[in-house]
Amino acid sequence: MSGRPKIFEEEEVVGKAAALFWLKGYEASSTEELLVAMGIGKGSFYLAFKGGKRELFEKVLTAVSKQELKQLRDRLAIAENQVEIIKDLFRNIGLASRETNEKGCLFGHTIADFSARDLALTNIAAQHLQQLEEIFHQVILRALEKGQLRTSEDPALLASHLITVWNGLGISRRISSQSGSLSPLIEMQLKVLL
Amino acid sequence: MSGRPKIFEEEEVVGKAAALFWLKGYEASSTEELLVAMGIGKGSFYLAFKGGKRELFEKVLTAVSKQELKQLRDRLAIAENQVEIIKDLFRNIGLASRETNEKGCLFGHTIADFSARDLALTNIAAQHLQQLEEIFHQVILRALEKGQLRTSEDPALLASHLITVWNGLGISRRISSQSGSLSPLIEMQLKVLL
DNA sequence: ATCATTATGTACCAAACGGTACATAATAGG
DNA sequence: CCTATTATGTACCGTTTGGTACATAATGAT
Structure with a gap:
């Protein structure tokens, strides 16, 4: 055998x-x-x-996709305020070490690399981002129900927006000189979740 | 000779x-x-x-950097409402053809590709984005003076935010199925420029 | 102990890569 | 028309690439 x-x-x-x-x-x-x-x-x-x-x-x-999504879902599952978990996800970009930041976002990077030549790999990366977006979406919907959030924006668009910012920060973090320098920007960006 | x-x-x-x-x-x-x-x-x-x-x-x-920046500056120079020019820059992402969109942003792509192995190229791309950000910054400042803009956010942060969204859309556009599908998102994102 | 099976390390390889060498072609000046 | 100069096309090359072939090693089963 x-x-x-x-x-x-x-x-x-x-x-x-x-x-x-x-x-x-x-x-x-x-x-x-x-x-x-x-x-x-x-x-x-x-x-x-x-x-x-x-x-x-x-x-x-x-x-990596599976692991990251699981980690996030686990954190959300035990959280009182799920929106804070999402916010912390973004805040951590600002707080991360230089080495961590230079890695950027694997999935954004993959899309940039492969979208013109490998559909399968592009789709895996795109799916990850879609799932992340869906998590954002659900969190926003639930927070609205609970009255933890008083935005008047469409929750789906808001989730898309967060993914955009996520991907954008994935690039910014690669060229930000020092750890922490992105924090004020991120705090401003998170005001959409009020 | x-x-x-x-x-x-x-x-x-x-x-x-x-x-x-x-x-x-x-x-x-x-x-x-x-x-x-x-x-x-x-x-x-x-x-x-x-x-x-x-x-x-x-x-x-x-x-490409020189050309794109010149084009934008020329448009701004003759515009009555400069903020609208910036907004149109973003709106065009939503309206662009599929082929155009699949190209994404050359500079974001370059940073993703080279930040870990070629400082010189990374810097050229980073500088382009910085210059774009500076243009955004100036436009915002002038619009505030003229009373065309009534945001209470820090103009510098606002410009950084726009670059983040720009880079994020540079990835989103690569995987957006159809031309036009990003427009509602972009319209929402432009509400920061009120 | 031997055998079937599965994993390992090494030697090897074809192809593609970016790049060079060089013979040749086209111009301007004298 | 000859020469100096610059541009062009082609033949060639060394490296590196991702990948294969194969001899050998370590296990379980009989």
């Missing part, structure tokens, strides 16, 4: 590859570098990921 | 290269493809652009 044992777990090496892709982008991360980062050899890699680098990136995208 | 005549103008081929870079990004545009798009051979190319592909891209960035 079972031969030589694996020396790695897929989830783990996908995570390590994610860090590199996130930092350097797809093309600029060579397979060699990725193997070093993942700590496995070519033999193991191409056995586990028959589709090579592209399949790896696809798995990275879905894994 | 002068030998064999050139069969191309630098400005012209830089423009043609820009279209390809803009559509496909830096890495995905091979030198071969670029040469075809520009309509010149390797000999001419490497004579005119000693720095090769990278120098070409740098010239593309500066050329």
